[in-house]
Amino acid sequence: MRSxxxxxxxxxxxxxxxxxxxxxxxxxxxxxxxxxxxxxxFKLYPKIPSISLLYIxxxxxxxxxRGLYAAIVASVVAFFSFDYYLITPLYNFTIGTLEEWLAxxxxxxxxxxxxxxxxxxxxxxxxxxxxxxxxxxxxxxxNATTSEEDLDRQxxxxxxxxxxxxxxxxxxxxxxxxxxxxxxxxxxVETGQSTKSLQPQLTADEEATAILAMRQGEMIDLYHDVTxxxxxxxxxxxxxxxxxxxxxxxxxxxxxPLMIGQRCVGVVRLLVEKHGRSLVVDxxxxxxxxxxxxxxxxxxxxxxxxxxxIERARLHRESLQVELLQRTDxxxxxxxxxxxxxxxxxxxxxxAAASSLLQEDVQWDEETRSSFVQAIEREADRLNRLxxxxxxxxxxxxxxxxxxxxxxxxxxxxxxxxxxxHLLLQGREIRMMIPEDLPPVELDYLQMDQxxxxxxxxxxxxxxxxxxxxIAVERxxxxxxxxxxxYGPGVPAEDVERxxxxxxxxxxxxxxRNSAMGSGLGLAVCRGLVEAHGGRIWAENRxxxxxxxxxxxxxxxxxxx
Numbered sequence: 074m075r076s077x078x079x080x081x082x083x084x085x086x087x088x089x090x091x092x093x094x095x096x097x098x099x100x101x102x103x104x105x106x107x108x109x110x111x112x113x114x115f116k117l118y119p120k121i122p123s124i125s126l127l128y129i130x131x132x133x134x135x136x137x138x139r140g141l142y143a144a145i146v147a148s149v150v151a152f153f154s155f156d157y158y159l160i161t162p163l164y165n166f167t168i169g170t171l172e173e174w175l176a177x178x179x180x181x182x183x184x185x186x187x188x189x190x191x192x193x194x195x196x197x198x199x200x201x202x203x204x205x206x207x208x209x210x211x212x213x214x215x216n217a218t219t220s221e222e223d224l225d226r227q228x229x230x231x232x233x234x235x236x237x238x239x240x241x242x243x244x245x246x247x248x249x250x251x252x253x254x255x256x257x258x259x260x261x262v263e264t265g266q267s268t269k270s271l272q273p274q275l276t277a278d279e280e281a282t283a284i285l286a287m288r289q290g291e292m293i294d295l296y297h298d299v300t301x302x303x304x305x306x307x308x309x310x311x312x313x314x315x316x317x318x319x320x321x322x323x324x325x326x327x328x329x330p331l332m333i334g335q336r337c338v339g340v341v342r343l344l345v346e347k348h349g350r351s352l353v354v355d356x357x358x359x360x361x362x363x364x365x366x367x368x369x370x371x372x373x374x375x376x377x378x379x380x381x382x383i384e385r386a387r388l389h390r391e392s393l394q395v396e397l398l399q400r401t402d403x404x405x406x407x408x409x410x411x412x413x414x415x416x417x418x419x420x421x422x423x424x425a426a427a428s429s430l431l432q433e434d435v436q437w438d439e440e441t442r443s444s445f446v447q448a449i450e451r452e453a454d455r456l457n458r459l460x461x462x463x464x465x466x467x468x469x470x471x472x473x474x475x476x477x478x479x480x481x482x483x484x485x486x487x488x489x490x491x492x493x494x495h496l497l498l499q500g501r502e503i504r505m506m507i508p509e510d511l512p513p514v515e516l517d518y519l520q521m522d523q524x525x526x527x528x529x530x531x532x533x534x535x536x537x538x539x540x541x542x543x544i545a546v547e548r549x550x551x552x553x554x555x556x557x558x559x560y561g562p563g564v565p566a567e568d569v570e571r572x573x574x575x576x577x578x579x580x581x582x583x584x585x586r587n588s589a590m591g592s593g594l595g596l597a598v599c600r601g602l603v604e605a606h607g608g609r610i611w612a613e614n615r616x617x618x619x620x621x622x623x624x625x626x627x628x629x630x631x632x633x634x
Contacts, residue, residue, distance in 0.1 A: 097143035105128065105154060137191050210238060231378055285328075286330050290332060454497070481518055489522065500538060506544070527599050558621070611623075
């Protein structure tokens with residue numbers, strides 16, 4: 074069943090066709106009479122028996138320019154005028170011979186058929202041109218939207234295209250409304266707004282109608298309430314009517330739901346002025362034939378593009394959330410697998426040593442008792458470093474890391490670290506290469522203590538028990554470089570860049586005296602703390618011999634005073 078919009082559209086088109094038919098009839102009649110007059114004045118018939126072909130040329134011209142109606146009128150006028158003025162007896166419609174009757178009817182039939190063919194060719198050419206323009210418009214629309222990543226910008230491009238393409242149907246504003254995080258319908262983009270008859274913002278009636286259209290999944294029109302005087306109102310008043318309303322004000326708002334299957338993803342609000350060409354958007358018309366089908370399908374292509382953009386944005390957000398959940402789950406699993414063993418090992422050692430000391434039926438000598446106490450202290454320090462790394466890593470990733478810097482000699486910091494690590498480094502040769510004239514460095518003492526501790530523990534863990542550890546400090550231009558080298562197996566080339574990643578462990582490397590694997594956090598914490606100081610950290614293998622060297626730099630500032 075056709076909608077009232079369809080009937081209004083046909084009425085407007087009928088008035089335009091009526092005017093066009095009158096003009097076509099006048100042009101065809103005058104043209105045919107002019108050719109007849111020329112033949113009559115110059116007495117070209119019957120001197121030139123085929124002179125009637127001039128009418129065929131006229132019919133072809135009118136059919137290609139004005140259409141089939143003008144061609145038929147020209148054929149009929151040419152038939153009667155040729156008979157009246159040129160065929161004997163003259164000045165009446167009587168034809169003397171059968172041959173002349175036959176010639177005139179053949180001429181009329183040929184003219185009509187020629188006009189039909191030329192008109193059909195013209196119509197197909199116009200349809201091809203229209204399809205080409207529509208295809209180009211849609212291509213430019215898709216190309217423009219896909220080149221943008223921001224959802225609001227993509228929707229704004231679609232809204233601008235709707236206003237531009239359908240302005241001849243009275244559309245002068247297009248807005249797109251989407252549900253926000255709390256489920257409330259919110260205006261996302263609005264373009265082409267005109268203030269001559271309507272306000273640029275959504276009224277309460279518009280918002281309520283948009284919500285209703287979204288819930289019902291149906292188009293709804295809003296019209297001005299003409300019973301309220303214009304002088305007594307400060308904002309537009311509306312009457313809500315269905316799409317098939319019989320009355321239409323000078324302007325109205327149309328709410329169109331954007332559907333993906335059976336789900337509404339948004340609402341398009343069009344502001345439309347009364348126009349000669351009615352805006353027909355009833356999608357049921359797409360099952361019809363001809364121009365109406367083309368217009369409706371072309372319009373809905375824009376809305377389908379907007380719905381697809383919204384749906385892609387939703388799927389992208391969901392995929393990001395899924396990816397975030399997957400990464401969080403992977404991080405949780407990695408944290409549990411990495412830390413659980415490292416936490417359990419020192420706790421087990423502490424528990425075993427403490428239990429041994431508490432045994433009343435065993436008399437431990439002083440040396441054995443001291444070894445138990447040292448084991449407890451060593452494992453407690455190890456547990457403290459592990460927990461410290463975890464806390465530092467969480468602060469680094471959460472952006473909560475704050476450095477309380479003060480000027481401090483780097484050589485004193487190194488000696489302090491070696492002092493509290495003496496139990497772990499027992500039996501190690503520590504080779505120091507530190508100049509005496511080093512300037513103080515602005516640093517956070519506890520954080521840089523953690524960096525040096527992690528690097529020394531890493532060197533102790535992955536090198537033979539009797540191998541030396543080197544600590545060198547050097548001033549280079551505007552920064553201090555600290556190097557901690559060992560004579561262990563080194564770092565595989567493919568792992569040199571990755572060893573500073575969180576939870577990354579180098580496999581298939583023989584460990585030293587401490588057989589427990591690291592948690593994979595120490596070097597990651599070092600990188601975060603060094604970079605927080607404005608420096609950088611990296612590792613490299615010794616050239617020509619075994620061992621690795623870890624470098625980190627700290628910028629030299631200007632000491633005040």
